[in-house]
Amino acid sequence: MPGKGGVWLVTEIRRRWPQVAVIVMTAGEQNGAVEECLPAGANHFFLKPVKLDEFHHVLETAQRDYELEQQKLRYRHHLEYKVQRQTRRVRRTFLSAIGSLVRVMEERDPYTAGHSRRVHRYGMALGAALGLEKRLFKQLSLAARLHDIGKAGIPEAILNKPDRLTAQEQILIQDHPAIGERILAPIIRNPVILAGIRSHHERLDGRGYPDGLSGDRIPILAKVIAIVDCFDALTSRRAYREPLSPASALEVLRADAGSHFEPEFVKLFVEVNARGQIQ
Secondary structure: OOOOOOHHHHHHHEEEEEEEEEEEEOOOOOOHHHHHHHHHHHEEEEOOOOOHHHHHHHHHHHHHHHHHHHHHHHHHHHHHHHHHHHHHHHHHHHHHHHHHHHHHHHHHOOHHHHHHHHHHHHHHHHHHHOOOOOOHHHHHEEEEEEEEHHHHOOOHHOOOOOOOOHHHHHHHHOOHHHHHHHHHHHOOOOOHHHHHHOOOOOOOOOOOOOOOOOOHOOOHHHHHHHHHHHHHHHOOOOOOOOOOOOOHHHHHHHHHOOEOHHHHHHHHHHHHHHHHOOO
């Protein structure tokens, strides 16, 4: 074959159409060609002159092999579809159960009822303003909804305490992001979502918890959740204080930009608020 040769052609056919059977015919005693073409992907090799009965047998074998491979492929696709459908069903059941758990948890404290739903709504607005790509946006959605699930492991007396917390109680409260990660890790295997939940109380200056991360070491989802979580906490009534107005809460966020919060994220959140996209 002139040009690039038969071995190149076999390789190219296999690359472009991997399901196609390749039968090579060549003239003369070219044993070297056999050694090259078969590893390149040829199914069969003939030296001319070709006996028709042998050629017919090879064609039948190639046809049977092709049909068998197609059956395997269809069966594999069918199994993959069933697994994906079952996975989606399990995921919906899981999310429904987790959503119920979040609502039950928040009902333990009437002052925080609806907190996770609002944090989710605010987080989606800020995530959209940031232009997060689709996959990361979906991960933010789940992390925002579940960010406080670890509070299920904190005694109710501490969560609802109207007085100042003791040092020991403060340590217990600060463990809730890590508790949330431990609760969800066996079910949510995505490290991005888990990191967003674990790190949503970290600060840019490294004075946050539970790991004392700083700057760029803090995951982006955690930086988003930190802002909207704080905003909702400030604008919600607590047993020990009245809520701040949204304008006053935004001033707090501005004041802490650069030390606690990502400055550009705060700036975008203020703009989103000004456009009325988080109400």
